[in-house]
């Protein structure tokens with residue numbers, strides 16, 4: 241196909257903002273289809289030495305789009321001009337999951353089971369593709385027009401080489417320089433201490449998101465980031481009264497400081513030990529993307 245350019249799209253409202261990018265709702269002038277275009281500022285990326293992150297995001301999005309799995313934004317094409325890089329991505333008509341949690345205050349257990357199940361399915365696909373998201377949070381979980389999830393923002397993602405999560409000395413040197421951590425409320429203890437992410441780092445974030453869907457707030461909260469980090473490292477959080485007991489059991493098995501002892505941490509080929517948890521009893525994971533999501537109310 242011919243290389244696209246900004247002339248092929250009508251740019252609409254801003255629907256997302258990042259430190260190096262802005263996301264616009266756009267319409268393809270030829271097909272009238274709606275897309276999200278992520279516009280990345282070249283000079284800013286180069287100045288902040290983030291070119292490797294942008295290349296990795298493009299590579300991960302290509303891997304996911306080629307795999308043809310549900311639950312992720314698709315990358316349709318990329319192009320560039322003198323100032324910017326352009327990623328043409330899926331448009332998620334219903335935006336981020338977070339405003340829905342804030343709007344209803346707390347999901348009922350059926351909604352929590354459904355959306356936790358879709359996120360778990362998505363994490364299984366990532367594990368099988370040897371990808372760690374590293375910044376999973378409700379703002380990066382979008383909702384399409386049928387209210388199914390579309391996970392986005394792989395700008396912090398990691399491709400695990402030959403299924404070995406350990407690191408070589410070059411990786412270790414880079415890691416010590418690597419100031420990356422995810423978003424405070426959802427970052428795992430191992431990313432705060434030894435700066436090495438594991439597949440189980442995304443399972444920690446899943447635990448935080450399940451807690452938030454039920455209680456309305458993330459488990460580790462404080463006025464300042466440093467205080468949040470302290471609470472995470474001390475596993476300092478509580479369950480509100482009336483928190484569903486099966487969900488509480490699952491969250492407690494995911495929010496484990498030692499990433500190797502987290503439920504699912506040692507699973508190969510997906511997360512069977514999490515899928516078999518009583519909280520997901522009766523959920524048909526393979527058909528989730530084909531079923532009508534429960535109304536969020």
Ligand SMILES: NC(=O)Nc1ccc2c(c1)=C(Cc1cc(-c3cccc(C(=O)NCCN4CCCCC4)c3)c[nH]1)C(=O)N=2
Pocket residue numbers: 255256258263276278313329330331332333334335336339340343382392393394
């Ligand atoms: N960092 C990134 O990669 N960011 C991306 C990437 C791809 C992408 C992306 C972000 C998208 C973000 C997005 C944002 C929105 C959006 C923005 C503003 C308002 C709304 C909106 O009002 N939706 C209706 C849902 N409301 C939500 C709150 C409760 C009532 C109903 C949606 C729709 N899609 C998108 O559609 N596709």
